[in-house]
Amino acid sequence: MKIVVVGGGAAGLGAAGAALGVDPSAEMVVYTQFEDVAYSPCGIPFVHGKEIESFDRLFLATKEQYQKQGIDVHYTTTVESIDVKRHVIKVAGEGEVRYDKLVLATGWNYRDPNLPGGDLKGIYRVKNIQRAREWDSFLDTVKSAVVVECGLIAVEMVTALVHRGIKVTVVDPGPWPMAEVVDPDIVDPVRAGWAEAGVTTLWGEQVTAFGGDGTLSYVETTAGRVEAQLAIIGTRKVPNSDLARAAGIALGGTGGIVVDARMQTSASDVFAAGDCTEIPHGVSGVPLQGLSGSHAYAQGKTAGINAAGGVREYDPVYVPWAMLAGEWMIGGVSFGETTASAVGMNYVSGVAKGITRARYYPGVKPITVKLLADPGTRCLIGAQIVGGEGVKERADFLAVAVRAGITIDDLATMENVYSPAIGALNEPIQMAALAVQQNMRR
Amino acid sequence: MSFSQWLRTNSQQYLLADAQQRIGRKNGVTVYGKPRSLKDRFWRYIFVPTYKILPDGLRRSLIHAMPGSHRQAWPKQSARPRPPHPFVRSNGQDRSPKK
Numbered sequence: 373m374k375i376v377v378v379g380g381g382a383a384g385l386g387a388a389g390a391a392l393g394v395d396p397s398a399e400m401v402v403y404t405q406f407e408d409v410a411y412s413p414c415g416i417p418f419v420h421g422k423e424i425e426s427f428d429r430l431f432l433a434t435k436e437q438y439q440k441q442g443i444d445v446h447y448t449t450t451v452e453s454i455d456v457k458r459h460v461i462k463v464a465g466e467g468e469v470r471y472d473k474l475v476l477a478t479g480w481n482y483r484d485p486n487l488p489g490g491d492l493k494g495i496y497r498v499k500n501i502q503r504a505r506e507w508d509s510f511l512d513t514v515k516s517a518v519v520v521e522c523g524l525i526a527v528e529m530v531t532a533l534v535h536r537g538i539k540v541t542v543v544d545p546g547p548w549p550m551a552e553v554v555d556p557d558i559v560d561p562v563r564a565g566w567a568e569a570g571v572t573t574l575w576g577e578q579v580t581a582f583g584g585d586g587t588l589s590y591v592e593t594t595a596g597r598v599e600a601q602l603a604i605i606g607t608r609k610v611p612n613s614d615l616a617r618a619a620g621i622a623l624g625g626t627g628g629i630v631v632d633a634r635m636q637t638s639a640s641d642v643f644a645a646g647d648c649t650e651i652p653h654g655v656s657g658v659p660l661q662g663l664s665g666s667h668a669y670a671q672g673k674t675a676g677i678n679a680a681g682g683v684r685e686y687d688p689v690y691v692p693w694a695m696l697a698g699e700w701m702i703g704g705v706s707f708g709e710t711t712a713s714a715v716g717m718n719y720v721s722g723v724a725k726g727i728t729r730a731r732y733y734p735g736v737k738p739i740t741v742k743l744l745a746d747p748g749t750r751c752l753i754g755a756q757i758v759g760g761e762g763v764k765e766r767a768d769f770l771a772v773a774v775r776a777g778i779t780i781d782d783l784a785t786m787e788n789v790y791s792p793a794i795g796a797l798n799e800p801i802q803m804a805a806l807a808v809q810q811n812m813r814r
Numbered sequence: 815m816s817f818s819q820w821l822r823t824n825s826q827q828y829l830l831a832d833a834q835q836r837i838g839r840k841n842g843v844t845v846y847g848k849p850r851s852l853k854d855r856f857w858r859y860i861f862v863p864t865y866k867i868l869p870d871g872l873r874r875s876l877i878h879a880m881p882g883s884h885r886q887a888w889p890k891q892s893a894r895p896r897p898p899h900p901f902v903r904s905n906g907q908d909r910s911p912k913k
């Protein structure tokens with residue numbers, strides 16, 4: 373059996389590895405437009421910020437290791453079209469290539485802001501590691517930068533640029549950073565940290581043009597001109613699903629490829645995984661697109677196993693997320709107040725401010741937990757967290773709680789670890805659950 | 815762009831902007847954003863208020879009717895709320911729930 377994977381990111385390589393696990397005799401070919409596979413793009417902002425000394429550290433495996441594993445990766449090679457009826461793809465420089473099973477893992481792009489001057493030098497979309505190496509030396513020459521819209525990756529880049537001593541101006545039509553996923557009270561410490569670090573923020577404003585003579589030297593915004601040698605595009609992720617669309621494969625309202633729990637698309641023998649797809653949300657059922665690398669990897673494995681003749685189902689998602697934003701860790705699960713209000717979902721929330729270790733233990737940090745529950749069933753439907761540490765673990769735990777239908781009463785009576793160096797006597801999740809219970813009685 | 819993509823993109827943008835305004839105000843955050851175009855006015859002053867007054871059930875059916883992955887086969891969500899605990903706590907004591 374010949375399995376062809378289009379995409380060498382988390383989803384594509386997850387699919388290739390898992391498929392060979394099921395059928396080691398399968399002929400496995402992976403196509404990628406990039407020069408490399410198997411690196412962590414997630415680490416790029418931290419190399420730019422000099423927390424990690426080299427891009428080499430971001431590679432997870434060598435090209436030879438993939439070859440040995442039986443994965444034939446075709447680098448810098450574009451798949452131009454798919455003929456789903458004939459089970460054939462057209463590959464630039466190779467011509468027609470037959471497949472028995474095809475996995476689409478073509479990923480995402482930043483939404484194109486489509487602005488005048490968009491082809492000037494100095495406009496950076498952080499993604500490919502080879503381009504990142506080139507940009508990294510350019511950063512040494514930059515005095516001031518504009519961040520065009522402030523999604524999650526852009527927030528990490530703000531921190532990186534500040535660490536490099538670059539003056540940063542954030543321009544975003546939204547009212548606060550990452551306003552599509554996070555509530556204003558939760559992101560407030562991050563905003564305060566940025567103000568302290570000298571970051572200028574223009575909320576409710578838009579970039580209207582890039583200007584300069586071949587190379588960027590200023591950015592026009594609705595609030596006036598900002599001098600800048602660098603613009604970071606931080607717009608939302610959009611699915612790279614053009615190849616699927618052209619092949620007549622069904623797309624959903626998000627523009628992502630429609631899949632079922634086996635990651636099967638509308639075309640027979642064609643699977644899809646990662647950020648080019650859309651996956652239903654576990655609580656609302658609304659399809660979501662542009663999740664994370666960990667989602668892409670797990671979906672890729674599901675697609676690969678099914679493509680190779682195995683059986684695996686992927687579940688609707690509850691989307692735990694967490695990240696470093698300046699000096700703070702910030703994260704959440706499923707709904708926050710803003711997103712719940714946007715879809716018109718009934719909720720009662722409760723907030724607790726706590727600490728991450730015993731109050732006397734060195735390195736103790738503040739942490740705020742907000743929980744949202746459905747007043748009808750009393751089930752947890754979402755959470756948001758900001759703190760000095762311990763955010764990721766709580767987000768992961770709360771995602772399982774939402775998925776399992778855990779109620780706010782379960783959380784209000786939860787057991788917790790108390791150990792001075794790693795946890796306080798009062799667990800902030802439990803305290804937030806008590807606050808929700810209290811607000812429900814009102 | 816298909817109709818469902820056009821609808822999703824715009825409804826998501828404007829419902830979020832409306833929610834940001836409400837939640838922002840509650841938290842003392844000034845939310846700017848005067849309407850910039852006719853399109854802006856339509857989505858803000860006609861679509862968003864209409865969506866908000868629709869009954870929950872109708873909203874869900876409309877969302878479900880849109881093409882997308884949510885209409886494919888997926889594992890069922892766990893029961894909500896979970897089956898009750900075998901005992902209920904009242905006046906500081908755990909008792910079996912009354913039959």
Ligand SMILES: Cc1cc2nc3c(=O)[nH]c(=O)nc-3n(C[C@H](O)[C@H](O)[C@H](O)COP(=O)(O)OP(=O)(O)OC[C@H]3O[C@@H](n4cnc5c(N)ncnc54)[C@H](O)[C@@H]3O)c2cc1C
Pocket residue numbers: 378379380381382383384403404405406413414415416417449450451452477478479480498499500525612615645646647648662663664665666667668695
């Ligand atoms: C700077 C940065 C920071 C990130 N931080 C995090 C993080 O902290 N946590 C996290 O979980 N995730 C993170 N991510 C991951 C990211 O947000 C995505 O979720 C993830 O990259 C999705 O993986 P994917 O395999 O679906 O797609 P992609 O990574 O976009 O890979 C797509 C692949 O498809 C190939 N391709 C596309 N079209 C064609 C074609 N026609 N022919 C051949 N090949 C093609 C591309 O060359 C590429 O190899 C980060 C990403 C970046 C860039």
